[in-house]
Amino acid sequence: MGTELVRRGVRWRKHGLLTDAERVQQLHAEYLAAGADVIRTNTFQLNPRIYLNVFRNRQHMRHIGAPGLEDLTPKLLRTSVRVARQARADAGREKRAAIAGVLAPLEHCFRPDLAPKFEQACPEQLELARVFAEEKVDLLLGESMNTIAEACAVAEAARTVGLPLWISFVIGPEGELLSREPLARAVAEVEKLGAQAVLVNCAPPSDIERALAKLKAVTRLPFGGFAHIGRFSPPSWKFEFFPQFGDTDSWPPERYAGEAARWRKKGATILGGCCGTTPAHIAALAQALELKREGVQTA
Amino acid sequence: MSYQAIGDKLRAGETVILDGAIGTEILRRNVTWADHQLASQPEFVRGIHEDYIRAGADVISTNSFQLCRRALFSHFRDEAHRRQIGAADLDHRADKLLAASVRLAIDARQRAATGRPVAVAAAITTLEWCFRPDLAPSPEQARSEYREIFQVVKDAGADLVLLETLNSISEARAALEVAKSLGLACWTSFVCDERGRLFTGETMPEMVAALEPLGVDAILLNCAPPGDINAGMKELLPHAHVATGAYAHIGRFDPPEWMFTDEYPPTRYLQVATTWKRMGARILGGCCGTTPDHIAALSSLRA
Numbered sequence: 059m060g061t062e063l064v065r066r067g068v069r070w071r072k073h074g075l076l077t078d079a080e081r082v083q084q085l086h087a088e089y090l091a092a093g094a095d096v097i098r099t100n101t102f103q104l105n106p107r108i109y110l111n112v113f114r115n116r117q118h119m120r121h122i123g124a125p126g127l128e129d130l131t132p133k134l135l136r137t138s139v140r141v142a143r144q145a146r147a148d149a150g151r152e153k154r155a156a157i158a159g160v161l162a163p164l165e166h167c168f169r170p171d172l173a174p175k176f177e178q179a180c181p182e183q184l185e186l187a188r189v190f191a192e193e194k195v196d197l198l199l200g201e202s203m204n205t206i207a208e209a210c211a212v213a214e215a216a217r218t219v220g221l222p223l224w225i226s227f228v229i230g231p232e233g234e235l236l237s238r239e240p241l242a243r244a245v246a247e248v249e250k251l252g253a254q255a256v257l258v259n260c261a262p263p264s265d266i267e268r269a270l271a272k273l274k275a276v277t278r279l280p281f282g283g284f285a286h287i288g289r290f291s292p293p294s295w296k297f298e299f300f301p302q303f304g305d306t307d308s309w310p311p312e313r314y315a316g317e318a319a320r321w322r323k324k325g326a327t328i329l330g331g332c333c334g335t336t337p338a339h340i341a342a343l344a345q346a347l348e349l350k351r352e353g354v355q356t357a
Numbered sequence: 358m359s360y361q362a363i364g365d366k367l368r369a370g371e372t373v374i375l376d377g378a379i380g381t382e383i384l385r386r387n388v389t390w391a392d393h394q395l396a397s398q399p400e401f402v403r404g405i406h407e408d409y410i411r412a413g414a415d416v417i418s419t420n421s422f423q424l425c426r427r428a429l430f431s432h433f434r435d436e437a438h439r440r441q442i443g444a445a446d447l448d449h450r451a452d453k454l455l456a457a458s459v460r461l462a463i464d465a466r467q468r469a470a471t472g473r474p475v476a477v478a479a480a481i482t483t484l485e486w487c488f489r490p491d492l493a494p495s496p497e498q499a500r501s502e503y504r505e506i507f508q509v510v511k512d513a514g515a516d517l518v519l520l521e522t523l524n525s526i527s528e529a530r531a532a533l534e535v536a537k538s539l540g541l542a543c544w545t546s547f548v549c550d551e552r553g554r555l556f557t558g559e560t561m562p563e564m565v566a567a568l569e570p571l572g573v574d575a576i577l578l579n580c581a582p583p584g585d586i587n588a589g590m591k592e593l594l595p596h597a598h599v600a601t602g603a604y605a606h607i608g609r610f611d612p613p614e615w616m617f618t619d620e621y622p623p624t625r626y627l628q629v630a631t632t633w634k635r636m637g638a639r640i641l642g643g644c645c646g647t648t649p650d651h652i653a654a655l656s657s658l659r660a
Contacts, residue, residue: 124611291444292432293391
């Protein structure tokens with residue numbers, strides 16, 4: 059969602075949900091039309107910390123910050139679900155496409171060193187999960203989870219609010235979690251806490267492929283993956299994760315779909331695209347998987 | 358052009374006009390700031406510099422806030438991760454953009470400055486987030502990173518370094534030492550709170566005592582609302598022997614962007630700056646939220 063909105067020229071402020079909600083909705087509509095069975099809310103890394111972190115402290119935020127920053131996150135989360143729901147209704151897919159409320163690491167997804175401890179993460183993830191539950195998403199997706207502790211906090215939150223949960227881990231260059239914790243242990247931990255599917259994401263296709271083989275070896279849950287394509291091009295400022303990927307041309311839709319079809323053959327049943335992918339990639343993916351469509355979900 | 362003409366003015370007790378905001382002005386003109394726009398829309402950035410020069414700025418500052426390798430690299434776990442998923446040009450991108458930011462300001466001066474000396478200040482802030490002194494690197498680490506940054510802007514032709522929105526004495530000292538070892542003129546500007554203290558809680562007299570012996574050319578306060586800057590100037594002015602200055606922000610920080618308000622139109626901002634001048638400040642400009650119209654209003658203070 060994020061990289062595609064930025065690629066389309068949407069200014070990345072408040073996840074586009076205040077100023078460009080109709081364009082976010084339009085993108086959901088395009089993913090549905092491309093054949094996605096599950097659409098994800100545009101809420102990656104959307105939590106109160108991303109605003110608080112750029113001030114000296116809460117008092118400073120109140121002093122020089124725009125009014126309403128403290129209460130902004132739940133408002134944006136609600137909008138994110140509503141635009142997804144509207145896109146689904148417009149497509150006439152209420153019964154046949156699911157909306158996943160996306161939870162993510164509270165700190166930068168690529169900085170496991172900054173991740174909060176389990177006890178800290180639990181109440182904050184729960185606060186987000188509660189909003190998604192009130193807005194009646196169909197499931198929660200913990201995406202790009204970079205430590206076991208925070209993945210467990212997301213799992214606890216899902217259990218508390220009573221929503222089905224998929225957990226997806228960001229994979230580092232070593233083929234384990236970005237934190238270097240073993241993928242096998244991460245899967246075992248979230249499985250114990252009731253995750254209904256495990257995935258890997260936000261790494262290049264070859265890394266995803268290797269990680270999928272690991273998932274297959276360690277779990278009986280449905281598993282899957284969604285790779286990013288191109289190269290992460292961070293902004294020339296600090297702030298939080300900014301979804302900008304360049305050089306994505308080397309991964310046209312057909313090439314990506316070809317990779318994903320191989321993943322399907324190896325047993326992955328949840329397949330989609332991460333940063334850099336577009337509705338055309340999901341359309342190609344859906345088409346490539348068409349013959350073995352039963353039981354395969356595209357996100 | 359060198360810093361000479363500006364330094365002479367300050368020594369003679371004259372008022373020097375600094376430019377206004379660049380980052381927020383880019384936003385106000387409906388362009389995203391995420392990439393500083395130095396590579397994609399250089400003429401647009403240059404146009405803003407030109408507007409500030411025409412409005413009366415004696416010193417224009419480069420569009421390089423937070424532009425450094427650390428800012429780019431901090432989006433990755435480590436080098437292995439950056440090589441695995443990062444854009445190919447990241448090793449050199451910050452240096453290239455920094456040099457481009459200086460060259461653009463110099464270009465703007467060539468086009469817009471007529472008969473008046475205008476200095477180009479390389480605007481450099483803290484290595485970590487400007488409002489978070491708790492994140493600052495060690496002084497040794499800071500020195501090594503500032504050395505690289507300052508060498509780039511010096512080679513590109515900057516007349517001085519404007520260290521802005523500083524939050525601690527230790528990082529300011531590290532940066533100032535490096536600037537002086539490279540022979541650069543250097544202004545240090547701090548963000549202050551409503552008590553007139555640095556964000557570490559350090560006081561203005563402590564800061565002045567640490568920086569003046571190292572040869573700082575001017576001490577300023579910036580990136581706080583006018584009321585906080587007033588409080589800071591009251592603390593700073595009785596202790597400073599070098600030239601002092603101020604540039605406040607107006608409006609509200611609405612991360613990652615800026616919220617513009619009409620609380621301080623140019624005439625009202627001029628009144629505030631007039632107070633700072635009466636208190637003894639000699640360098641006056643605008644921080645986030647200010648526009649060329651604000652600087653045009655300030656330019657009447659030069660007389």
